[in-house]
Amino acid sequence: MAEAGSFACLVVGAMLFGVVTRMTIPPLTWVALTLLLHASRSMTAGAALPAIWIAFYVALAIADLGILPVDGPPYFAIVAALATVMAVPFAADRLAAPRLAGVRATLVFPMALVTAEFLRSRLVPGATWGSLAYTQYGYLALMQVAAVAGIWGLTFLMGWFASTLEMAWSRGFDWSVVGLPVLTCTTVLGTVLVGGAARLASAPTDRAAVRVATLNRPVDLFIPGEITRIAEGSVPPADYDRLNAKLARLHDWFLDGSRREAHAGARIIVWPETSLLIFKEDEAAFLSRAQQLASDEHVFLAMGMGTVRRGAILPLENKLVVIEPSGRISMSYLKSHPVAGWEAGIMRVGDGRVPVMAASGRRIAGAICYDADFPEFIRQAAQNSADLLIVPANDWKTIKDIHFHMHAFRAIETGLPVIRAAASGVSSAFDPWGRVLGVADYFAEGDRTLTVQMPLGGVPTLYARIGDLFAWLCVAGVVLAVGTALVSR
DSSP, X not given: OHHHHHHHHHHHHHHHHHHHHHSOOHHHHHHHHHHHHHHHHHSOHHHHHHHHHHXXXXXXXXXXXXXXXXXXXXXXXXXXXXXXXXXXHHHHHHHHGGGSOHHHHHHHHHHHHHHHHHHHHHHSTTTTTTOGGGGGTTOHHHHTTHHHHTHHHHHHHHHHHHHHHHHHHHTTTOHHHHHHHHHHHHHHHHHHHHHHHHHHHTSOSOOOEEEEEEOOOOSSSSOTTHHHHHHTXXXXXXXXXXXXXXXXXXXXXXXXXXHHHHHTTOSEEEOOTTOEEEEHHXXXXXXXXXXXXXXXXXXXXXXEEEEEOTTOSSOEEEEEEEEOTTSOEEEEEEOSOOOTTHXXXXXXXXXXXXXXXXXXXXXXXXXXXXGGGOHHHHHHHHHTTOSEEEEEEEOOGGGHHHHHHHHHHHHHHHTOOEEEEEETSXXXXXXXXXXXXXXXXXXXXXXXXXXXXXXXOOOOOHHHHHTTHHHHHHHHHHHHHHHHHHHHO
């Protein structure tokens, strides 16, 4: 009977984990972790870890379809690696938690969960994709903990809740045994929620704002495959004139749209990642036109550009070029983190520093798409006293909501307003508390232009000062717990 209950917990927990991998239903993550941990602790040592690994493998193999940008054998190899990472915290818990008592026993699993996510984000491709913290998008009071401990704080709280509830469950809710661990965890969770709510309630409402617009590319200009061939620099001579004529229409589209939004009152206009494709030999003439437009309309023009050097080994310059109202180019930044695979094979890489430009009394920072999936990298913007973070991006339909949600956490961590212009995704604006100011979905009907009144200026956060210190403390804590357990054996 007990074995049947453990198996049921394993299956239901894996199913819920698969659901939250694809869609945002915050409570399900807490339930999934609790059920999976109960299954792990109640099974025999020889069966628990293989069962947990298989459960994660099946759940991720189904849930990550369309999310991971690979298929075939590489897809299943990556899923196997991800399942292994997810199984490690359960192994650490099985090894160390039984040798501890009380509150200390409940801390092994959350520390191991943070350690697995954090080290994976630092050591292998994928950045913070798949972090359980992102499943809590929408719980604004809880999300505020990212301003202190980063997303690792949310992962820790979910893991701690699961280990504490499972301890109470497996001990028959005997208050004399589990009272202190339950009271401690509940007190901390309550303090986090009350503190987060207070942080939101105390946010000022009288901050100076500026009208920001994001444009998007036309949906029917290019046929499938043309954008890819242009970005790769693999344009046959016979097709060059035809494709260059399309690019000229694309350039006019963005310049005319920017002038329209400027006339409507926008002072900052942002274009998505690589949406303005251009051959290197045509770049100087185009930039001159853009500078004239910015000067004439007195606007900041933040252009996601893909400059292509035909015939080069790395033909693509994926960059953000910002022109200030005077017409001067104040930023020309190359993306620092290419996505592994196709993009990494064709793209020139930037210098690994977040650029911050000062113009017209503003300090504007910039990053591009995948750059913003690295919290420690984006933290540079807050350290350099930016007033606004601009992120051109380019997604695909399956990940559009997941990736849009991730940027709310960058806003909270850094205390910066974030404007995100996404081709094939959700363009969005967040205030420094992660609240959505506006969205425009590329896949929705109608105009794909986002216009929003954006408050400028950052608010101080502890995370901006100390970075991933909390995550490193979790690494040290779980190493100590596991090391002690191994020595005691």
